[in-house]
Amino acid sequence: MRIALLEDEHEQAQNIQAILADRGHHCDSFPTGQTFLSAVLHRSYDLLILDWQIPDMTGIDVLRSVRAHLNWPIPVVFLTQRDSESDIVQALDAGADDYLAKPARAAELVARINALARRSNPDADKEVLTYGPFEINTQQRTIRLHGEELTLTDKDFDLTLFLFQNQGRLLTRELLLERVWGLARDINTRTVDTHMSRLRRRLGLNPENGFRIKTIYQRGYRLEAIQAPQKHPADHSRTADA
Structure with missing residues (x-):
């Protein structure tokens, strides 16, 4: 630690x-x-x-x-x-x-x-972890979104698991290289940025799915839980009234 x-x-x-x-x-x-x-x-x-x-x-x-x-x-x-x-x-x-x-x-x-x-970290020994619409199977090393299995590399899986297990926490690039890649902190951190950009797309990290990766300027990243936008029935009610 x-x-x-x-x-x-x-x-x-x-x-x-x-x-x-x-x-x-x-x-x-x-x-x-x-x-x-x-x-x-x-x-x-x-x-x-x-x-x-x-x-x-x-x-x-x-x-x-x-x-x-x-x-x-x-x-x-x-x-x-x-x-x-x-x-x-x-x-x-x-x-x-x-x-x-x-x-x-x-x-x-x-x-x-x-x-x-x-x-x-009470979830460390669990086989299946659920975070909103995401289901992570730590034994099979698979991730499902709304029941559909995502296509990810081994490193993408490791990074995703670490992000979800540490959601809300600032994760510096150096820490991510150390924990996910097993590399010393003086390695080029652009490796992390490249993977983060790809994960945003592959995981569908957006308000509709309840999570986002926030970039913390000159420091690192933080996975945040966010509320999905609510659909308002205003248009339907106006149509009915008309």
């Missing part, structure tokens, strides 16, 4: 990064609330770890800003020296998913993170 850590003490940040890297996770660390928020709102992370007491704002303020500005429920863990019941309740009420007291115990921290990752 890609994890963002808010921790102003350099030694502690390095320790947590080492624990997570040893378990195969990538962790970026930030010492202030402003630098953390700037990264989280402009990049793609799978999970956030917050300290409470930081120089420029509180971890609670950071959490509230994350919940107010992100369009998907990213998992958030508090890791802090504050461990009173009232502190825990306040953090959970503000939108935290879990709460741990420092110092971090490596095995417990990783176990909590893995548990949150599983809960944040």
